[in-house]
Amino acid sequence: MNPVQPDIPALVKQFEEEGYLLLRNVLPREQVDRLNRAIDEIIAEEPESLAYNIYHAVERHPEIADLIDQPAILPLMVNLLGYNIQLHISHLTIRRPNPDDVRTSTSSFIHWHQDGPHPPFPKINGLTATYYIKACYILSDMSEPDRGNTKIIPGSHNIPDFNPATTDVSTKLEGEVQICGQPGDVFIFPQTIWHAGAPNRSNFERRQLFLGYSPIWMRPIDYHKASERLLKDASPIRRQLLGEISDNKFKYYVPEESMVPLKSFYR
Incomplete structure (x- = not known):
């Protein structure tokens, strides 16, 4: 039986209006289990902490690197952002139960914000264009709120000069939504939407893995050149997503069609 194909035009329209998508059952349970075993190995190499923020996570384990060109997500990402894109960031976040809100050096919660550089991206009529989009792979039981x-x-991405009443994540804001999902679900959002990482006051460990994508002419956040290990045996699509399309850097702005195989997904 062939899997049901997503209605990409409808998802693009929903994304543009609401500023996010929550896709159910993207990863099978077996893959979630493999990813969690990989994360256990990564954590074992880190100092003990209530919170982990591990950047360039694709370099840490092949199971994570295999999400770079995840086939259920990539065609949608191309149609949201265009086909001349690359991996922008891979950020593994773990929040262990922390009922007392103990502050950690790796940030056990994140206040309300839009993503972006400092000084910020330019605005036109109070709105910022979409420069990058993240896919958040939910890898623990986040089916209830208040689990980090x-x-x-x-819709905050479409409100000119929007600012929340407070940036304190512990204060409930009008219209806020906590993203709840099961292991294997994927949450997609642009840098323009206002978001926050809530404290984890539950008895559950939060595990979320963010893979972000941007135009290939932007500098990625947590790497500037892919390692030979990541590039070894990479398919043309993965090589593009790792930012390797040409020795002529002008082609990053005006690529030849053969340099951007992701164009085959573009509608």
Whole structure:
């Protein structure tokens, strides 16, 4: 039996209006289990902490690297952002139960914000264009709120000069939504939507893995050149997503069609 293909035009429309998508059952249970075993190995190499923020996570384990070109997500990402894109960031976040809100050096929660550089991206009529989009792979039971969930304010990306009443993540804001999902679900959002990482006051460990994508002419956040290990035996699509399309850097702005195989997914 062939899997049901997503209605990409409908998802693009929903994304543009609401500023996020929550896709159910993207990863099979077996893959979630493999990813969690990989994360256990990574954590074992880190100092003990209540919170982990591990950047360039694709370099840490092949199971994570295999999400770079995840086939259920990539065609949608191309149609949201265009086909001249690359991996922008891979950020593994773990929040262990922390009922007392103990502050950690790796940030056990994140206040309300939009992503972006400092000084910020330029605005036109109070709005910022979409420069990058993240796919958040939910790898633990986040089916209930207050488990360190990501919070968002739907539609805030389309409100000129929007600012929340407070940036304190512990204060409930009008219209806020906590993203709840099961292991294997994927949450997609742009840098423009207001979001926050809530404290984890539950008895459950939060595990979320963010893979972000941007135009290939932007500098990625947590790497500037892919390692030979990541590039070894990479398919043309993965090589593009790792930013390797040409020795002529002008082609990053005006690529030849053969340099951007992701164009085959573009509608």
